[in-house]
Amino acid sequence: MSSDWSPGEVHETFSEWALAQGVIANKVRPARFPGRGLGMIATDTIKSGDFVVKVPTTTILTADKIPSEFRSQFPEDTRIQAIIAAYLTCSSEEDLAPYSLWFKTWPTRQDFEDSMPMLWPRSLGGLTWPDSDDAADPAVAASQSNFLPPCISGLWNSIQKGGVTRQYETEHQDLVQQQGLRLGKAWNDVVSVIPDIDWKSFSYHWLILNTRSFYWVAPDQEAPEDRNDAMALLPFADYFNHSDVECDVKFDGDGYTLSATEDYEAGDEVYMSYGSHPNDFLLAEYGFFMDKNDSDCIYLDDIILCDFPSAEKQEELWLNQYYGNYSVNSEGVCYRTEIAACLMYMEEEDWRNHLEGSTEGVDEKKSEDIIKGWLRTYAAEADATMSALRKAMESGGVPETHHGKAEYLLRRWKQIKSICESASSALSL
Numbered sequence: 001m002s003s004d005w006s007p008g009e010v011h012e013t014f015s016e017w018a019l020a021q022g023v024i025a026n027k028v029r030p031a032r033f034p035g036r037g038l039g040m041i042a043t044d045t046i047k048s049g050d051f052v053v054k055v056p057t058t059t060i061l062t063a064d065k066i067p068s069e070f071r072s073q074f075p076e077d078t079r080i081q082a083i084i085a086a087y088l089t090c091s092s093e094e095d096l097a098p099y100s101l102w103f104k105t106w107p108t109r110q111d112f113e114d115s116m117p118m119l120w121p122r123s124l125g126g127l128t129w130p131d132s133d134d135a136a137d138p139a140v141a142a143s144q145s146n147f148l149p150p151c152i153s154g155l156w157n158s159i160q161k162g163g164v165t166r167q168y169e170t171e172h173q174d175l176v177q178q179q180g181l182r183l184g185k186a187w188n189d190v191v192s193v194i195p196d197i198d199w200k201s202f203s204y205h206w207l208i209l210n211t212r213s214f215y216w217v218a219p220d221q222e223a224p225e226d227r228n229d230a231m232a233l234l235p236f237a238d239y240f241n242h243s244d245v246e247c248d249v250k251f252d253g254d255g256y257t258l259s260a261t262e263d264y265e266a267g268d269e270v271y272m273s274y275g276s277h278p279n280d281f282l283l284a285e286y287g288f289f290m291d292k293n294d295s296d297c298i299y300l301d302d303i304i305l306c307d308f309p310s311a312e313k314q315e316e317l318w319l320n321q322y323y324g325n326y327s328v329n330s331e332g333v334c335y336r337t338e339i340a341a342c343l344m345y346m347e348e349e350d351w352r353n354h355l356e357g358s359t360e361g362v363d364e365k366k367s368e369d370i371i372k373g374w375l376r377t378y379a380a381e382a383d384a385t386m387s388a389l390r391k392a393m394e395s396g397g398v399p400e401t402h403h404g405k406a407e408y409l410l411r412r413w414k415q416i417k418s419i420c421e422s423a424s425s426a427l428s429l
Contacts (some may be wrong), residue, residue: 005031005267007038014101018236024054028270030239039241039269046264049248053237056255061099061233062216073193080229081213082186085205089197102235106212109204114405115287116207117148118179123398124405125153127180130187130199145397147389147409149416150381151280151299152176157388158381163306165314168324172277173299175284179210182228211286212238219253242286243271244294279415289412297329298419303374304340316348320355328378330422333371341367341374368427375420382417386410 007030015030031041063080066087074083113119120126125148146155154174186206190197209231216232217223224230234256248259264270279289279296301324308314317323326337342362343351350361389406392398398406
């Protein structure tokens, strides 16, 4: 195989170490893909169903590997992610020596600052943290540019957010704020015990866990309520990059087994799925998004709820469990969105009967026009934000050192506008 695929000496040395610890690699190895960074490459033909990597429990880094005297000092509700991050930050070189070769393969703090929106400057929509330049300037810290997509930031340029009257659960919206709350709580819990802990190092290790961990529950334990308390770091297996292909990941008392669910030829990159997530989620959580993502979508919640004619009708949505989570992909809108559109013009009793299957009072043309209006509003948001972002780049509002991030955001906004246009076209078919 071409030497161009070599991952470099650090990664080759680590791979040798991992295999010596009992990791089994079947027809795969780490490789550097030109222009795309590190991943896992097939060294021979792989058939769907073949296992590609096995990682024994002895090499997995979990909370159980952390000394109990270290774990027990934290407040009872401290998340496992915070405790492991604190351990990796505060422990001595001697204590962490078994993992030293592995640590050298991890991304750097600068890699996270370049890719993770939560660490970007406020001029692009990032958050203010203890080590950021923004934190020292109250005027800058008080400002917030709305260049991140609304699903990530919760902010808009072209509509006044304020129509939401109920709190509801959502997985793929207000992502940076949710991340900020999680990291902020982790930091406060750890600082209460270790006041002199270094923020930069702690937040780096917290992000390592956030982006590279696998779901893990020991055989003798029950699954926790919060998935973030069921995490493990797996050496070698963390080389796999994400794709929206299905994957087969199993774990038991012996460790993890990762198997292919499609065929690969020698030289192909072998992927594992991080889950069926939209591109905004991938960007916020992992620092990348995909050019082609069958799970990509956007949400119309703020647009729809701001547009609703009365609080009484919003209450109808709530009582009938149709409040929020109105998703759109390139093939059209979800059923929840269609139901919300009907309530815009229908009498409440007719609408409730419609939920039971009645078509009395339903006007497909009215529904289509309403939904297209919502999609036009989102497309206009994309145009307004892209225009403002370009102007900020030209004027210096976004420093040249951050133009790469801005160009990446422009690509995402173009995807968002394309979703709006494709969904609108699908309504007319």
